[in-house]
Amino acid sequence: MRYFVTIGTRVLEVELGPQGVRVEGEDVVADLAEMDGTEVRALLLGGKSHRILVGREGPGDWSLYLSGRRLQARVLDERRQAIQKLTGMGLGGGGPKALRAPMPGLVIKVEVKEGDQVVPGQGLVIVEAMKMENELRAEGEGRVGRVLVAAGQTVEKDQVLVEFEAPEDHTEKGPEG
Amino acid sequence: MFESVLVANRGEIAVRVIRACREMGIRSIAIFSEADRRALHVLEADEAYCVGPPPSSESYLRWDRILEVARGAGADAIHPGYGFLAERAHFSKAVQEAGLVFVGPSPETIAAMGDKTEARRRMQRAGVPIVPGTTDPLADPQGAGELAREIGFPVLLKASAGGGGKGMRVVEKPGDITRAFEAASREAQAAFGDGSLYLERFLDAPRHIEIQVMGDQFGNVLHFGERECSIQRRHQKLIEEAPSPVITPELRKAMGAAAVRAAEAVSYLGAGTVEFLFKDGEFFFLEMNTRLQVEHPVTELVYGIDLVELQFRVAAGEALTLEQDSLRALGHAVECRITAEDPYRGFLPSTGRIDYLRLPAGPGVRWDGGIISGFEVGLNYDPLLGKLIVHAPSRTAALRRMVRALDEMVIRGVETCVPFHRRVMDEEDFQRGSVSIRYLEDHPDLMDGEEDESILRAAAVAAALVEEEEQGRLRLDLAPQDGRVGFSAWRLGGRAFMGRR
Numbered sequence: 001m002r003y004f005v006t007i008g009t010r011v012l013e014v015e016l017g018p019q020g021v022r023v024e025g026e027d028v029v030a031d032l033a034e035m036d037g038t039e040v041r042a043l044l045l046g047g048k049s050h051r052i053l054v055g056r057e058g059p060g061d062w063s064l065y066l067s068g069r070r071l072q073a074r075v076l077d078e079r080r081q082a083i084q085k086l087t088g089m090g091l092g093g094g095g096p097k098a099l100r101a102p103m104p105g106l107v108i109k110v111e112v113k114e115g116d117q118v119v120p121g122q123g124l125v126i127v128e129a130m131k132m133e134n135e136l137r138a139e140g141e142g143r144v145g146r147v148l149v150a151a152g153q154t155v156e157k158d159q160v161l162v163e164f165e166a167p168e169d170h171t172e173k174g175p176e177g
Numbered sequence: 178m179f180e181s182v183l184v185a186n187r188g189e190i191a192v193r194v195i196r197a198c199r200e201m202g203i204r205s206i207a208i209f210s211e212a213d214r215r216a217l218h219v220l221e222a223d224e225a226y227c228v229g230p231p232p233s234s235e236s237y238l239r240w241d242r243i244l245e246v247a248r249g250a251g252a253d254a255i256h257p258g259y260g261f262l263a264e265r266a267h268f269s270k271a272v273q274e275a276g277l278v279f280v281g282p283s284p285e286t287i288a289a290m291g292d293k294t295e296a297r298r299r300m301q302r303a304g305v306p307i308v309p310g311t312t313d314p315l316a317d318p319q320g321a322g323e324l325a326r327e328i329g330f331p332v333l334l335k336a337s338a339g340g341g342g343k344g345m346r347v348v349e350k351p352g353d354i355t356r357a358f359e360a361a362s363r364e365a366q367a368a369f370g371d372g373s374l375y376l377e378r379f380l381d382a383p384r385h386i387e388i389q390v391m392g393d394q395f396g397n398v399l400h401f402g403e404r405e406c407s408i409q410r411r412h413q414k415l416i417e418e419a420p421s422p423v424i425t426p427e428l429r430k431a432m433g434a435a436a437v438r439a440a441e442a443v444s445y446l447g448a449g450t451v452e453f454l455f456k457d458g459e460f461f462f463l464e465m466n467t468r469l470q471v472e473h474p475v476t477e478l479v480y481g482i483d484l485v486e487l488q489f490r491v492a493a494g495e496a497l498t499l500e501q502d503s504l505r506a507l508g509h510a511v512e513c514r515i516t517a518e519d520p521y522r523g524f525l526p527s528t529g530r531i532d533y534l535r536l537p538a539g540p541g542v543r544w545d546g547g548i549i550s551g552f553e554v555g556l557n558y559d560p561l562l563g564k565l566i567v568h569a570p571s572r573t574a575a576l577r578r579m580v581r582a583l584d585e586m587v588i589r590g591v592e593t594c595v596p597f598h599r600r601v602m603d604e605e606d607f608q609r610g611s612v613s614i615r616y617l618e619d620h621p622d623l624m625d626g627e628e629d630e631s632i633l634r635a636a637a638v639a640a641a642l643v644e645e646e647e648q649g650r651l652r653l654d655l656a657p658q659d660g661r662v663g664f665s666a667w668r669l670g671g672r673a674f675m676g677r678r
Contacts, residue, residue, distance in 0.1 A: 001645060005637040012633060014641035021642075023634050032642045039533070043639050050635045053533055053589055054643050062640045065533070065587070067632050068595035073640035077648075103528055103556055129556050134525050157528070 002078040007071050099162040101155045105129035109151050116144045125161050178493050179203055179253040185243050186258030189547035189563045191218035194256045197485035206250045210236035212557055217549045231557045237261045240268045244275050254278035263468040280492040282467050286443045290465045300462045303442035305435045308461045310377025318358040321376055333379035336365035343368040347379050382613035383456040386421050388436035389476045392445035393491040400433040401480045402506050404472055407612045417472035418511045419479045422610030432460055448488050474545055475510035478568040509575040510568045513598040517560040520597035521626030526560050527592035537585035541568045541578050554591045576602055
């Protein structure tokens with residue numbers, strides 16, 4: 001079976017077959033062992049040893065922890081990938097992307113307005129938490145749809161602060177893009 | 178020695194102090210806020226008492242309640258740790274007035290060093306070098322030019338009323354000073370309504386190097402060499418080491434003597450740190466921290482001492498018996514501060530429950546931490562989770578050891594700055610010891626969030642295998658399909674491995 005694994009902005013193709021594993025078109029020897037009763041997996045990939053913590057978050061959605069990083073992976077097999085392409089949902093799922101508050105805090109400043117075109121790294125909203133000001137930046141390119149908060153407002157974790165218009169090219173970026 | 182000590186702090190430093198208490202046979206008394214009922218320092222202490230709701234202002238800073246707990250629990254002394262009440266002269270005074278011992282300097286010393294301009298003046302009088310310049314307003318560009326030639330270019334013109342970089346100019350050579358003076362003065366006039374300027378030597382990308390001192394009640398002051406703390410973000414230190422790769426034995430002696438003079442000038446008692454800016458072999462007083470530092474373990478490892486134990490001893494009235502000339506740094510120690518911050522999102526604080534914790538171990542590795550599995554990392558306090566410290570015979574060996582220890586560490590549930598430290602250990606300027614307080618600005622690629630290709634591939638393969646396993650299990654309940662019923666993906670991978678052997 002061929003899988004398309006989306007991690008951040010990357011989509012990696014992984015083919016699992018009786019003959020072995022192929023990643024991005026390259027054959028590689030892989031062995032995944034489970035530490036029984038735990039989320040720990042010991043992966044040997046081309047002889048290289050990786051310790052990975054896996055957590056299932058939903059159908060095809062996995063959270064992986066390795067080398068100090070928590071990565072979100074969305075795994076689609078080729079059939080689901082084809083169906084999603086046909087229905088125009090894109091890899092990242094439908095709907096406009098949104099900027100969410102990564103923590104509860106106080107909005108100090110909103111740096112964009114509706115209709116603004118933003119580039120990756122551009123500051124969007126400044127939120128104060130732990131007595132530190134944190135500038136939330138655009139992770140990708142896009143156009144601001146709605147601004148849902150104003151300076152002086154307190155926000156909860158994961159509250160939507162800014163919505164973006166759905167990108168025209170759906171295949172380019174995943175939800176983290 | 179004290180029978181019991183109240184530790185007026187939380188997190189890793191409270192645990193550190195409690196550990197020293199236990200080793201010295203002192204009853205340890207912890208305090209905690211309602212958010213910290215399950216915190217490690219509460220679990221490790223002999224006794225623990227709640228002092229209020231989560232916000233620090235209603236708990237860890239409530240010195241009245243803390244004193245009440247100390248009296249009720251029969252504490253002999255209070256150790257303030259760092260932060261919170263550690264450098265509040267009124268707290269030190271209140272502890273004394275309650276008939277208890279404050280583990281730290283006198284209220285007068287704390288107050289004198291807390292006022293930064295007053296501290297500068299005192300240090301100048303004590304013969305401690307400060308950044309050359311004047312704090313009096315300059316009359317005109319000619320006067321500025323003369324003074325600049327005297328102290329040496331480049332110089333920095335600063336608005337007397339200043340702040341925020343307005344009315345500030347770096348002047349590289351004598352010919353530029355008139356124009357720079359006029360521009361800076363106009364800017365200062367416009368920004369603050371006061372165009373007066375003063376001038377000091379401009380230090381371009383200096384290092385931050387500090388000296389550990391310890392004083393007793395008999396006027397003895399010792400120093401324990403330097404710590405290199407140049408790797409900082411917004412004045413927050415991230416990586417510290419001892420000794421500094423650029424300090425020669427002669428410089429160490431000179432800086433140590435200056436730090437001892439600084440401490441003697443304020444009749445210093447207990448552990449303190451004199452911070453210097455260092456550039457091209459010269460050092461200048463920055464400020465003195467009248468408490469234990471976060472990064473004290475690197476000094477402990479190379480000098481083979483326990484600074485918290487020494488704090489307790491001098492606070493209890495014992496004399497320092499160590500001889501300055503017999504103190505030698507042995508090997509090299511490095512510390513990485515492990516914080517709940519995401520280095521790939523501008524060090525944004527990260528919150529969550531720590532659901533998996535594996536701490537590094539093995540030769541030369543020390544973990545001073547304040548976390549435990551199941552602990553909820555919130556936003557009420559500092560994001561420091563703990564400090565990973567290594568000790569080895571040489572700097573090269575210490576850096577390799579740190580890489581090994583960082584790779585062993587697993588903290589899941591919050592994002593941490595571990596990947597940042599891992600990248601710094603591989604970075605060439607850092608490896609050469611060529612660093613300054615501008616290190617992060619000079620190396621933005623350390624925070625660019627690009628995942629390593631081999632990591633991405635490993636993650637993708639693992640995700641595909643566990644997904645296949647998941648679907649394989651589901652298929653067991655359905656009709657056979659493709660003749661692959663029950664094949665779990667990881668065994669399938671294992672077969673490939675076996676086949677190759």
